[in-house]
Amino acid sequence: MDQTPAILPELKSLRDSIDNIDAAIIHMLAERFRCTQRVGVLKAEHELPAADPAREARQVSRLRELASTAQLDPDFAEKYLAFVVREVIRYHEATARELSEKTAR
């Protein structure tokens, strides 16, 4: 028995919510990147390392706790942070390279 049509309205409604949430997250990520771009410039100008393990450890434990409270798997929150930090560090390193190339000219 094919029950697909019966579930379609509920699936459609859930997907509409997911699309709205994704749009919100993309805009939050855009704002987060505006902040980390400025951090990247500051770090590159002052020759600070791109990664900061002590800060990352504090972020991980804080986000795991927030996730628990929101009934989200803490491992997923930790993976989210690892993913974003990895992308940000790539940006920081590129910024540092550009700056040192500019200085070398």
Added chain:
Amino acid sequence: MDQTPAILPELKSLRDSIDNIDAAIIHMLAERFRCTQRVGVLKAEHELPAADPAREARQVSRLRELASTAQLDPDFAEKYLAFVVREVIRYHEATARELSEKTAR
């Protein structure tokens, strides 16, 4: 010349913003997971496949466009979606396994 102390207040302020944004994103992800958990149950009950390439293609192009408008690297938006979808599919597959084990009992 060590200029680190001079940049600390700005770095601190940017990090406070980043922490607030991360808290907001974690809560949006928690809500997103509530939706996809329900989608997972629906798909498992109705034996629909966990992945849906046509929907994912539409999501990718929509999020890339939103990212462009928000001046976020569209590749980053695509990576965000790939990361979240990967995690969600893992959850869907686990749900389907649990359900078929329950049915087999």
